Amino acid sequence: MSEELFTGAEMVVKALSALKVKYIFGYPGGSVLDIYDAIFQQDEIEHILSRHEQASTHMADGYARATGDVGVVLATSGPGATNCVTGIATAYMDSIPMVILAGQVATNLIGNDAFQETDIVGCTRPIVKHSYNCRSLEDIPNTIAKAFYLAKSGRPGPVVVELPKDMLIPQNKGAFHITTDVKMRSYNPTVKGHPKQIKKAISTLITAKKPVIYSGGGIISANASHLLTQLAEMLNAPVTNTLMGLGGIAGTHPNFIGMLGMHGSVEANKTMANADVILALGARFDDRVTNNVNKFCPNAKIIHVDVDPTSISKTINAHIPVVGLVDVVLEQFLTALATANYQQDKSAQEAWWQQIDEWKTLQGEKYTQTGQLIKPQTAVEAIYKVTQGQAYVCSDVGQHQMFAAQYYPFAKPRQWINSGGAGTMGFGLPAAMGVKMAFPESEVVCITGDGSIQMNIQELSTCMQYNLPIKVISLNNRSLGMVRQWQDMVYGGRHSSSYMESLPDFIKLAESYGHVGIKIDNLDELDEKLAQAFALKDKLVFVDIYVDENEHVYPMQIRHGGVDDMWIRKGEKA
Numbered sequence: 001m002s003e004e005l006f007t008g009a010e011m012v013v014k015a016l017s018a019l020k021v022k023y024i025f026g027y028p029g030g031s032v033l034d035i036y037d038a039i040f041q042q043d044e045i046e047h048i049l050s051r052h053e054q055a056s057t058h059m060a061d062g063y064a065r066a067t068g069d070v071g072v073v074l075a076t077s078g079p080g081a082t083n084c085v086t087g088i089a090t091a092y093m094d095s096i097p098m099v100i101l102a103g104q105v106a107t108n109l110i111g112n113d114a115f116q117e118t119d120i121v122g123c124t125r126p127i128v129k130h131s132y133n134c135r136s137l138e139d140i141p142n143t144i145a146k147a148f149y150l151a152k153s154g155r156p157g158p159v160v161v162e163l164p165k166d167m168l169i170p171q172n173k174g175a176f177h178i179t180t181d182v183k184m185r186s187y188n189p190t191v192k193g194h195p196k197q198i199k200k201a202i203s204t205l206i207t208a209k210k211p212v213i214y215s216g217g218g219i220i221s222a223n224a225s226h227l228l229t230q231l232a233e234m235l236n237a238p239v240t241n242t243l244m245g246l247g248g249i250a251g252t253h254p255n256f257i258g259m260l261g262m263h264g265s266v267e268a269n270k271t272m273a274n275a276d277v278i279l280a281l282g283a284r285f286d287d288r289v290t291n292n293v294n295k296f297c298p299n300a301k302i303i304h305v306d307v308d309p310t311s312i313s314k315t316i317n318a319h320i321p322v323v324g325l326v327d328v329v330l331e332q333f334l335t336a337l338a339t340a341n342y343q344q345d346k347s348a349q350e351a352w353w354q355q356i357d358e359w360k361t362l363q364g365e366k367y368t369q370t371g372q373l374i375k376p377q378t379a380v381e382a383i384y385k386v387t388q389g390q391a392y393v394c395s396d397v398g399q400h401q402m403f404a405a406q407y408y409p410f411a412k413p414r415q416w417i418n419s420g421g422a423g424t425m426g427f428g429l430p431a432a433m434g435v436k437m438a439f440p441e442s443e444v445v446c447i448t449g450d451g452s453i454q455m456n457i458q459e460l461s462t463c464m465q466y467n468l469p470i471k472v473i474s475l476n477n478r479s480l481g482m483v484r485q486w487q488d489m490v491y492g493g494r495h496s497s498s499y500m501e502s503l504p505d506f507i508k509l510a511e512s513y514g515h516v517g518i519k520i521d522n523l524d525e526l527d528e529k530l531a532q533a534f535a536l537k538d539k540l541v542f543v544d545i546y547v548d549e550n551e552h553v554y555p556m557q558i559r560h561g562g563v564d565d566m567w568i569r570k571g572e573k574a
């Protein structure tokens with residue numbers, strides 16, 4: 001009996017099915033119409049039609065961040081593919097597993113400046129983990145399987161697969177073979193930490209007098225939160241999380257001392273600056289954490305655990321590098337501790353915690369709410385209350401993002417979804433849509449700003465089509481608040497292009513897409529109207545909260561200073 005033959009387009013869909021894909025986020029166009037036709041003729045995979053390819057990438061990204069699975073994007077050649085670039089860069093910066101299937105003109109036209117021809121592999125080369133040009137029909141299934149494997153394994157990241165039109169058309173057919181259990185000789189990320197390094201790390205940790213655990217997004221992507229929490233409790237060590245690592249340990253856990261870095265807590269940054277041992281777990285010492293690298297934590301011995309060896313000692317020299325998957329290395333640490341006969345210096349520990357508690361009081365009252373004009377921090381605390389701390393919180397980029405990070409203590413990993421590395425405005429709404437697709441029964445909130453929301457507001461239409469009852473909450477300060485804050489603090493208050501002198505009526509806009517809009521502009525109605533919004537379980541509600549436009553995000557590291565050189569209030573340093 002002869003083997004059944006398939007078109008390349010059918011193979012794409014069959015491969016995705018074999019890889020257990022549920023959703024493709026995309027937008028059609030000439031070069032990928034055969035794939036759309038193949039999608040139409042099956043019902044295992046659902047295609048989600050965005051209104052802009054950038055949004056498709058953020059949806060796939062949000063889906064990947066919430067589930068840990070690979071997010072899948074499909075775009076046509078040329079402008080469809082280039083519209084994905086910002087989303088690919090966003091995923092790359094935060095190590096998010098994503099596969100982007102990009103159409104391409106037929107192979108005989110490549111290089112001819114053909115209609116909708118862009119070298120998308122070339123365009124995205126610096127912002128992908130890897131990319132593939134499919135040049136043979138039979139290669140399609142295994143190329144896609146490899147792309148998935150690369151996207152998810154080791155340090156995750158986006159992988160582009162370019163599919164020329166002639167590989168997809170009905171005239172060309174081939175046999176379908178796929179190996180989903182991929183092994184690659186040329187790519188073998190280190191899994192286990194080297195036993196000698198584990199031993200060194202453990203003896204350094206148990207003799208530390210002023211230890212701190214600094215953990216990042218790697219803890220979230222490795223599903224290692226429970227191990228981190230266990231280690232912190234065993235060592236009785238304080239834990240600080242990066243913006244990407246929030247939720248890695250519960251925000252209410254007694255060992256958690258807050259976020260560190262540019263807008264980190266006073267106690268977290270002071271603890272880092274004065275520590276004798278820093279255990280960095282799945283974090284990369286980026287500039288939003290370190291401030292001036294030459295002044296960074298001069299007295300600390302640094303243990304750095306990361307699956308990506310190029311991240312170790314990239315900006316800050318590690319005394320004890322440990323290459324391996326952070327969950328596996330944490331298991332190794334815990335086993336070593338369980339079998340080691342050790343005694344920690346209890347009085348040193350007590351003194352260290354006492355010192356940290358004193359630093360906690362430094363910032364005192366974090367903000368003051370007076371009168372009816374709502375402070376953005378008050379709004380975030382009200383959102384925390386009404387969602388009982390259980391919602392998935394997606395954010396855009398700006399002051400609202402930092403207020404959300406500071407005032408919504410995240411109970412669990414993957415609950416906080418934001419663009420940390422790239423800082424992509426326009427990320428919040430589509431990312432929230434991806435999360436809602438993954439967890440339709442969960443409350444999903446998008447905390448946004450009046451600037452950011454306008455960068456992908458067209459997706460309100462997609463939310464209607466797919467019935468995604470997200471709560472979009474805009475902390476509306478009538479300005480690009482974070483830009484204005486920098487202009488206040490660094491540019492003598494010269495507000496160059498940080499005010500949008502015309503804003504839409506967001507309530508009417510939401511209504512025009514078929515959703516509900518609620519405006520809140522005084523404190524007395526904040527809790528009640530938020531409760532009304534969240535009671536509308538089956539509706540997308542756009543809540544437009546008028547907040548104090550003069551508020552700044554504090555604490556804030558002082559530029560070029562050490563990690564703990566901070567403004568704690570307007571005009572006051574820690």
Ligand SMILES: Cc1ncc(C[n+]2csc(CCOP(=O)(O)OP(=O)(O)O)c2C)c(N)n1
Nearest residue numbers: 398399400423425449450451452480481482
């Ligand atoms: C795509 C993109 N363009 C520009 C910026 C620079 N930027 C960072 S924060 C910000 C202001 C954001 O304003 P808004 O969304 O209203 O939030 P707010 O700071 O007022 O809370 C800008 C312009 C960015 N991060 N992303």
